[in-house]
Amino acid sequence: MSDQYEAVFAQYDTDGDGQLTVEEVTAAIAGMFPAAEVGDLxxxxxxxFAEYDTDKNGYLSVTEFVPLAENLPELGAED
Structure with a gap:
């Protein structure tokens, strides 16, 4: 697994629990589209989550996040 993806995951994992919540992913996406309203996301x-939360626990682990980041390169973009 790429250290780059792990670093991006850690950046979005704001509470540091090793999982991304719906709120953390929403904030990450909102950061990509600052003009978008969170409700619209x-x-x-x-x-x-339906596609990438493979164990259906309501969170994204780092192993679930990597394919998402690979398919949505904007998540890994540096500001």
Missing amino acids: SGIVKAL
Whole structure:
């Protein structure tokens, strides 16, 4: 697993629990589209969790996050 993806994951894992919550993913996506209202992102985030939360526990682990980051390179973009 790439250290780059682990570093990006850690950046979005704001509470440091090793999992990304819906709120943390929403904040990450909102950071990519600053003009978007968070409420407008709920459908996008729900779809991402439906596809990438493979164990269906409501969180994204780092191993679940990597394929998402690979398919959505904006998540790994440096500001």
